[in-house]
Amino acid sequence: MVSLDVTVRSGSSRRRAAMVAATATLVLGLTTACGSSGGTAASADSGTIHVLVYGDAGNTVEKQLVDTFNKTSKVKAVLDTIPGADYQSKLNTIINTPQAPDIFFNWGGGSIAPYVKDNLLLPLDGMIAKDPGLKNNFLPSVFNTAVIDGHAYGVPMRGTQPVLLFNNKQVLASAGLSAPQTWDDLVNDVKVLKAKGLTPIALGGGDQWPTQMWFEYVYDRVAGPGLFEKALAGDKSAWSSPDSVKALGMLKQLIDAGGFGNNFDSVKFTDGGSPALLAKGKAAFELMGSWEYSTQQSGNPDFAKNDLGYSAFPSVSGGKGDPNDVVGNTNNFYSVLKKTQHPDAVAAFLKLMYSDEFVKAQLGIGNLPTTTNTANFLATSASPAYSQFQFNLVKAAPSFQLSWDQAYPPAATTTIHTAVQEFFDGKTDANGFIQQMQSLTNS
Amino acid sequence: MSALSFTTELGRRRLKARRPGVGATRPGFAWAVPATVFFLLFAILPLVLVAVLSFTSWDGITSPHFNGLANWTKLIDDPVMSQSIWLTLVLTLLGVVTQTPVSILLGVWAAGRQRNRAVLSAIFFVPLLLSATAVSVLWRALLDPNFGLPGQLPWLFGDGNLLGSQAGSIAVLTFVGMWQFTPLHALLYQGGARAIPQVLYQAAAIDGAGTVRQFFHITLPQLRNTMITSVILMVVGGLTTFDTVLILTQGGPGTDTTVSAYYMYEQGFKNFDFGAGSAIALVLVVVATLISLAVVRISGYDKMRSTAEGI
Known part of the structure; x- marks a missing residue:
């Protein structure tokens, strides 16, 4: 100067x-511009609560519920959406700034654990004490996903997405097979299908998380949900336990038998590769979240209508896990920031998440809510038989394990994805996998 | 040294000569202020902040707190980090080796006056207009093992598991990079070749040199400076490769194609460990600076020697 x-x-x-x-x-302009960007505080606006949601097709329902809420409430709700898959990183950027919302969408478990640790979230125990319905009206296996250290931090707000074993009915029929009930059935089916020159199981290994689903289910069937819970709580010996080694041995057996073909790492689910394998009859099975159904409906409507079959994951004889257990994304949740100015309005808004209107609207766009009153409206769903199957599955499940990469905090995701991929493509053996999982920290 | 004193002498003389004129002096510091401020604000300041952050532990939510050399000691012992530097260098080198010959040939050809040249050149340059993301998505679909080219040409691709091995993934990344960036460099060479004085070719033709000899003895030496520019662009681009990796391989299989820039992104924006991400960023800055300096030194680019001396 x-x-x-x-x-x-x-x-x-x-x-x-x-x-x-x-x-x-x-x-000067630049410096003031930089300086003032933090000035406008969202929560300082008197009489509004901001609701931040992952921006996608499901927003129509969230919009509708915000409108319903605003009809009767003095405090007005404002719906903000962050479009695209980068929701988590953008949320992370604003959550401790004045722009932070009052209520926000999340996946429960590990996705909110860092915020709980930093003391940013409001435990909902007080609200539940005033209105027990905020807990009782939801399926317990789902509600528990957002319970951290014994305190509830979230209320389910969309649909459940259990992982199911999908199949191509026509391919199975022409091979004289049916959906496998046990692991031995599956191994046998793989042999038969492979002999016919098909890829028995479609796997989008390039995405890595579809590979992880196989670990989640086999570990659950062999060892029960306890092994992963122990590991998540910080007991690293769980990964080297005999059950863990047994589960890895079974997976290895399926891979070596050619269950997934040999080019699965070049295939992705997200770009339509593995769903196409199933739909075009080049593969017989795909283990995937319940969204496989809507993916096939939009990509291959005829296949979805006529030949897309689904079943629960097979049981494992001698395994400690209940064959009724499911894994997947239990639901999405609304969590509340501690610094909200209008906790009563927030509680009133959350109550809408078990209203009949909410259930009907979610079913209308193909989501399956996890409230106890959902059963009354299943007939109105876009595909009643499929919704009924999933709802019964989730309702009967003694345990609904959240996907591993979401149960752990985001920092663990890369390590888990690398570990499962390297085990499947043979780059590491069971010991290598166990070591990689033991390197994870749960906080 | 003598050249330097000559210029200052010249400057002084020029200054003296123009002093009587009002406002017509050499551009002052004020002219450089806008650019300098932008550079300080958006290049130097972030760099300093990154350096500071690399000594902290920061999840991006609460305020960062210093943890001394923890990020750095972790980084030194991290096999993924050393592998990522090695991978970055390999990809950069492969990029230079594959793109340079093709773009020189294309560029020199496009500088000529053949029939249909303009139309064909326009087609060659199409990849330049596409975003890196679009290019990667396109090739991902084309290389799908079941429904893309490999499914149709099993004799060439085997089981089509191109992205399932390290060698295959590196080959795909190199090929896509080549497809995407060759047009840009061909454009540079086209301009360079056009600037070569015709008299050189005419003289060579009189001496009996054919097209091939003319290419090796006139065109290539004359393109030296263009080549250096192009290689520096390739090196800088290669060291910061990110988008193609993100879409084509996501650093996989396993961590087999986790290049430094992608690893930085992964640590920072996927694992929310901005301290570790900053440390990687700083390593990348240092490595890239050293390599650029080396290229400039070795090539003699800093001497700014002309290729048209004596013409």
């Missing part, structure tokens, strides 16, 4: 002075 002054004085050109002034204004 000093040198600037000197130039102005000695230069004595009017044009240059004007230039310098313009530059100075620009610099």
